[in-house]
Amino acid sequence: xxxxxxxxxxxxxxxxxxxxxxxxxxxxxxxxxxxxxxxxxxxxxxxxxxxxxxxxxxxxxxxxxxxxxxxxxxxxxxxxxxxxxxxxxxxxxxxxxxxxxxxxxxxxxxxxxxxxxxxxxxxxxxxxxxxxxxxxxxxxxxxxxxxxxxxxxxxxxxxxxxxxxxxxxxxxxxxxxxxxxxxxxxxxxxxxxxxxxxxxxxxxxxxxxxxxxxxxxxxxxxxxxxxxxxxxxxxxxxxxxxxxxxxxxxxxxxxxxxxxxxxxxxxxxxxxxxxxxxxxxxxxxxxxxxxxxxxxxxxxxxxxxxxxxxxxxxxxxxxxxxxxxxxxxxxxxxxxxxxxxxxxxxxxxxxxxxxxxxxxxxxxxxxxxxxxxxxxxxxxxxxxxxxxxxxxxxxxxxxxxxxxxxxxxxxxxxxxxxxxxxxxxxxxxxxxxxxxxxxxxxxxxxxxxxxxxxxxxxxxxxxxx
Amino acid sequence: xxxxxxxxxxxxxxxxxxxxxxxxxxxxxxxxxxxxxxxxxxxxxxxxxxxxxxxxxxxxxxxxxxxxxxxxxxxxxxxxxxxxxxxxxxxxxxxxxxxxxxxxxxxxxxxxxxxxxxxxxxxxxxxxxxxxxxxxxxxxxxxxxxxxxxxxxxxxxxxxxxxxxxxxxxxxxxxxxxxxxxxxxxxxxxxxxxxxxxxxxxxxxxxxxxxxxxxxxxxxxxxxxxxxxxxxxxxxxxxxxxxxxxxxxxxxxxxxxxxxxxxxxxxxxxxxxxxxxxxxxxxxxxxxxxxxxxxxxxxxxxxxxxxxxxxxxxxxxxxxxxxxxxxxxxxxxxxxxxxxxxxxxxxxxxxxxxxxxxxxxxxxxxxxxxxxxxxxxxxxxxxxxxxxxxxxxxxxxxxxxxxxxxxxxxxxxxxxxxxxxxxxxxxxxxxxxxxxxxxxxxxxxxxxxxxxxxxxxxxxxxxxx
Numbered sequence: 004x005x006x007x008x009x010x011x012x013x014x015x016x017x018x019x020x021x022x023x024x025x026x027x028x029x030x031x032x033x034x035x036x037x038x039x040x041x042x043x044x045x046x047x048x049x050x051x052x053x054x055x056x057x058x059x060x061x062x063x064x065x066x067x068x069x070x071x072x073x074x075x076x077x078x079x080x081x082x083x084x085x086x087x088x089x090x091x092x093x094x095x096x097x098x099x100x101x102x103x104x105x106x107x108x109x110x111x112x113x114x115x116x117x118x119x120x121x122x123x124x125x126x127x128x129x130x131x132x133x134x135x136x137x138x139x140x141x142x143x144x145x146x147x148x149x150x151x152x153x154x155x156x157x158x159x160x161x162x163x164x165x166x167x168x169x170x171x172x173x174x175x176x177x178x179x180x181x182x183x184x185x186x187x188x189x190x191x192x193x194x195x196x197x198x199x200x201x202x203x204x205x206x207x208x209x210x211x212x213x214x215x216x217x218x219x220x221x222x223x224x225x226x227x228x229x230x231x232x233x234x235x236x237x238x239x240x241x242x243x244x245x246x247x248x249x250x251x252x253x254x255x256x257x258x259x260x261x262x263x264x265x266x267x268x269x270x271x272x273x274x275x276x277x278x279x280x281x282x283x284x285x286x287x288x289x290x291x292x293x294x295x296x297x298x299x300x301x302x303x304x305x306x307x308x309x310x311x312x313x314x315x316x317x318x319x320x321x322x323x324x325x326x327x328x329x330x331x332x333x334x335x336x337x338x339x340x341x342x343x344x345x346x347x348x349x350x351x352x353x354x355x356x357x358x359x360x361x362x363x364x365x366x367x368x369x370x371x372x373x374x375x376x377x378x379x380x381x382x383x384x385x386x387x388x389x390x391x392x393x394x395x396x397x398x399x400x401x402x403x404x405x406x407x408x409x410x411x412x413x414x415x416x417x418x419x420x421x422x423x424x425x426x427x428x429x430x431x432x433x434x435x436x437x438x439x440x441x442x443x444x445x446x447x448x449x450x451x452x453x454x455x456x457x458x459x460x461x462x463x464x465x466x467x468x
Numbered sequence: 469x470x471x472x473x474x475x476x477x478x479x480x481x482x483x484x485x486x487x488x489x490x491x492x493x494x495x496x497x498x499x500x501x502x503x504x505x506x507x508x509x510x511x512x513x514x515x516x517x518x519x520x521x522x523x524x525x526x527x528x529x530x531x532x533x534x535x536x537x538x539x540x541x542x543x544x545x546x547x548x549x550x551x552x553x554x555x556x557x558x559x560x561x562x563x564x565x566x567x568x569x570x571x572x573x574x575x576x577x578x579x580x581x582x583x584x585x586x587x588x589x590x591x592x593x594x595x596x597x598x599x600x601x602x603x604x605x606x607x608x609x610x611x612x613x614x615x616x617x618x619x620x621x622x623x624x625x626x627x628x629x630x631x632x633x634x635x636x637x638x639x640x641x642x643x644x645x646x647x648x649x650x651x652x653x654x655x656x657x658x659x660x661x662x663x664x665x666x667x668x669x670x671x672x673x674x675x676x677x678x679x680x681x682x683x684x685x686x687x688x689x690x691x692x693x694x695x696x697x698x699x700x701x702x703x704x705x706x707x708x709x710x711x712x713x714x715x716x717x718x719x720x721x722x723x724x725x726x727x728x729x730x731x732x733x734x735x736x737x738x739x740x741x742x743x744x745x746x747x748x749x750x751x752x753x754x755x756x757x758x759x760x761x762x763x764x765x766x767x768x769x770x771x772x773x774x775x776x777x778x779x780x781x782x783x784x785x786x787x788x789x790x791x792x793x794x795x796x797x798x799x800x801x802x803x804x805x806x807x808x809x810x811x812x813x814x815x816x817x818x819x820x821x822x823x824x825x826x827x828x829x830x831x832x833x834x835x836x837x838x839x840x841x842x843x844x845x846x847x848x849x850x851x852x853x854x855x856x857x858x859x860x861x862x863x864x865x866x867x868x869x870x871x872x873x874x875x876x877x878x879x880x881x882x883x884x885x886x887x888x889x890x891x892x893x894x895x896x897x898x899x900x901x902x903x904x905x906x907x908x909x910x911x912x913x914x915x916x917x918x919x920x921x922x923x924x925x926x927x928x929x930x931x932x933x
Contacts, residue, residue, distance in 0.1 A: 006544075009551045021563075026787045029563055035571045035806070040813030046541075049810070050548065053803070057552045057564045067561055070553075070797070076511075078550060079471070083515065085546040086474045087522045088538060088751045096523045096532055096892070098486075098494055103518075106500045126591030126753075129796045137641055151645025152617055168773040172794050175769075176602055178643025180616025225775050280797070286553045287799045288591075304640075308633040310690050310896040310906065315876075317883040322491045329637050331594045332535070332745070334752045338518070341500070345514070348505030411780075418782040427561070431775040441775065 013061035019424030064426035072446035080342030090332040092325030116270025122293035124336040128251030129169035131276035131292035139245035141303040159183040162218035163195040193228035216245040222253015227384030233268030255282035285340040300327040366454040385444040393468040410437030478526035484889030529891035537911035545807030555797040557790030581735025587758035593716030594634035596741035596757035604710035606768040624648040627683035628660040658693035681710040687718015692849030698733030718849040720747035750805040765792040831919040850909040858933040875902030
């Protein structure tokens, strides 16, 4: 019943997205301390508070992150996942989900064009990107697994300056180092500048470094831009570099005949990150690393633990997936996604994805037509980035001081919307662009009226600033 | 209702733990293909099959892995987790779970003795162990984050030959290399030989390598042995090495006044891995990396992404935890554990853990007293390792051929128990010891009668071999 309340609170547009309290207030209000045993009644009361003060990420007005929504099939799948509590490392203890993962990942591989490839679920896109850094390094220098990077030339990786920060985390974690991550310029739309990519490759080579991977992005984090994959594939081919595509966010466009062209050239990549917990609406966590190279994952990641991957089992142990992963125990991340897909079918999913893209185009148009709103870039994915200009700042010369003042508007509106709890939208600066809103359209239940609401609500909150 | 069936099937001792089918049979039987949309009725039927053919990890006769059981509070917590679908990176979108994690992790830190430390949930113990490899490396050589390991002396890590294989995966993934993982001998009980540890440190130093971390284990994977932490701490102190304790499995003994002495010296370690999804019975995934060093996690892992960790937010952003992690989106792994702990209290949890240890001692005694059973090592954690000797092999000279034949007994019994579905117990060889059963007592609902069942069932399945 309690869970039912939480569920209903998600779906009702008139309920609050957030009931904000400052950290210290919340700590004082919630009875979280662990010590004595607690009666069911008291626990239920605390749970009501937990629900009340949690942000409703499934609410149709939660536009804050690259995920959102709450699909009934998917929720059923994730509840069953919790009951069955399966660790997906061997067929022995995970028979159904081993073959289900295989089916699901093959479906994704086929959509990319990696028909004879291999794939695995990872706990999030950052780790999937790190898988790319690791398997590409291993492909080029198989000895690295044994010797480490000590004997290797100074590796480097090229990524767009608009790419995701997980590349930084990965370079540090994998022992290659942040200094060896080379930022490629983006053009004014936010797309990787392919000429600069080639220049940078030549430049680092002339410095004695060895580029080995290019990280292209399909749906950048802020602008939602798709890098020109076909042209990047040409460069990667020319210089013999591994081409990874971080499609954690924008990869789901592959489900749509109308929008999959945004990823033209993806079938020429070596690997891809794709998070169904983002645009496809599966609950966290559902993220996959997919590669065209069939035997690389187990070769690169295996440790052949005798206690787990016994070779004298009575079934076909080639089904055991554990040694493809850098994890040991691995949560079943496939059932919830499979449930949605099985229920909707390809056509249903396509409609959902198309709707998100159409809403973003509709919103971008509204932004362009509405006084006080200004689009930062034309949307490619379903991110809509815009400034809001309060009445007092309109029709003024846009000098440095004006921009500086504008940079304080988004945080102020964000504060007001959080306190009112009517919706949540993120903001950030980008390079020389001062703080602007990054509106994310990801909840599969969003309709155009929600876009109208965003416009009127921002106007309400901000016009008098 | 369907989920209810799955739940009931878990709890009933007379129901099957597994309804085994070979991989290809299962692929042929289950309608998993994704393409067309599916009616709710058909989907429900497929779900019944999914439940039927899934291994019941919550069943009281599932002894196969280092986890098991299904606690009602925890399940409630995980279902609510799925509804709220929170990503724990900022207080902004995860207010409740940010402060809940803080409370929960502080509780765990206090139990270890890292009162002023820091901690974070990770997707499994393997990644927590990798966190240790990374933060210890950063502590010693802060430049590694920028420069990679290129400019560093040849690092190496020492671990017991009985330690977990995630150390191997970590050494490869972090670019240090398997060759630089040094196995320390274990004594005949399976404990790290501290004299050999010191010898190996001196040896690798004389080879020009730089040991920087010792990985001790609290509850080894197969034997469940606790390394002598106090003595290892002495050595680490003497040579200035980071002491990590992999307590993924056996760390939960800290909850028991009777058994926490097994970890004597843990408060002198630099870091610890501890998986509540193992002995504490929280559903997958619940694993934590905990360290005594307060500011190390954010310093080592931060990337300061401007779009997510805005510094001009209106609340105290020191609460944002995302930059402590190598992930970006991070599943809420705390609520389910918090629910159990809040409901049971410390005393309730202690009783549960004590019961598991008592069952293991009871089983070990039965094994010693029962003809045809032979204990491999005396249990320390709740692993009970034993051989079963079929009637036809008893009272024979134990020559090489005899042992070789004995090595085939456990796989054969395992096949029979799997096909009968009455219980599941793992087996493996270890060094020169041929295949033996590794019985894991982890399900908090286990009682001594289940131990009696194990003895009689193995006897039934194996006596005529």
